[in-house]
Amino acid sequence: MDPFSAEGELLNLHNYFHQGQFQEAIDFDTAGLSAENQLPARVLSLRAQIALGHAEDVIADVEGEVDVELVAVRALAESAGGNESKAVKIAEKLASESADNNTVQILAGTVLQAAGKSEEALALLSQHQGNLEAVALIVQIHLEQNRTDLAIKEVAAARRWAQDSLLVNLAESWVGLRVGGEKYQQAFYVFEELAQAPATSSIQSLISQAVAEVHLGRLDEAEAALKQAIAKDPKNAEAISNSIVLNVIQGKDTAQLKSDLQSAVPNHHFLTDLQEKSSLFDKAATKYSAKVAA
Structure with missing residues (x-):
């Protein structure tokens, strides 16, 4: 990519964001960017803030904005903040009016998918x-x-x-x-490279590396990667939830990790899914009664 092109100007910022280096994306110096790239840079910074759990701050930041990119950011922030119905309403309006906009495609598509509207999300993204x-x-x-x-x-x-x-x-x-198969190892190499390189190391890279390690049967290495991720951010929900899964595989207690996840993200999908399956199990168990021989 030509570093002097519009896309090239934002390449480092895009890489920070997609590698999970959200604080670096927020702190990115935009002073040298061209006028046409100021808005895309702001959008990425706002998305990074949402990823770090600052949805309410972002909602306040874009209040009253009419630019479709910033309206799309508002939809994503509302979704992240738990206001699903409002987020979906905004996303569906954007999808009907500005489906050719790249930012609308990504952010409205994300909101629709999070709300379980996969076909609507795919219809938008396919454009x-x-x-x-x-x-x-x-x-x-x-x-x-x-x-x-x-x-x-x-x-x-x-x-x-x-x-x-x-x-x-x-x-x-x-x-x-x-x-699976040999693809596990290939995936591991990609995640390992990102996790170990000083310029790209991030919590998400460490989590992805750990998942690959689990698939490869290297549980101790997976545990080390997840501990490193949690050390970087003790409240990172994905690191905690993956640690819970790893502990179950290893036969270790998960009570403290579940408590940590509950504190970090009370409505995390892992916890809601676990609660749903537990309820289904209890319901199924009521159909059976123990038979004791006389």
């Missing part, structure tokens, strides 16, 4: 024209739908025109974790 974030989100949705075949096709198509893009490499690694 992209060379938007790698849209590709990555489409891949994630297909994987959540257990349509690994479609995720593979999406990555293969993007690889033909995006070459060695970070997002394509990450998307291919996500698919690799689902495909």
Whole structure:
């Protein structure tokens, strides 16, 4: 990519964001950016703030803004803040009026997917024209739908025109974790490189590395990576939830980790899913009674 192009100016900022280095994205010096890139840079900074749990601050920041990119940020912040109905209403309006906008595609698509409206999200995202974030989100949705075949096709198509893009490499690694076999090792190499390089190391990279380690049967290494991630951010919900899963695999107690997750994100999907399955188990158990021999 030409470093003097509009996209090139934002390359480092994009990389910070997509590698999970959210504070670095927020602190990025935008003084040298061209006028046309000031808004995209602001959007990325606001998204990083949302990722760090500052949704309410972002809502206040974009209050009254009419630019569609900032309205899309408002939808994402409302969703992250637990105001799903308001977020979906904004996202659906944006999707009907500004579906050709890259930021709308990504942020409204994210909101719709989070609300369980996968087909609406895919319909919006499929309108992209060379938007790698849209590709990555489409891949994630297909994987959540257990349509690994479609995720593979999406990555293969993007690889033909995006070459060695970070997002394509990450998307291919996500698919690799689902495909398994030798793909586990290939995915591990990508995540390990990001986690170990000083310029790209992030909590998300460490978590992804740990997930790959688990699939490869290297539980001690996975535990070390997750402990490093939690040391960086003791309230990181994804690091904690993955640690819970690892402890279950290792036969270790999970009570403290569950308590930590409850404190960090009370409505985290891992906890709600666990509660739902526990209720289903209890309901099923009532159909059976122990039989004691006389």
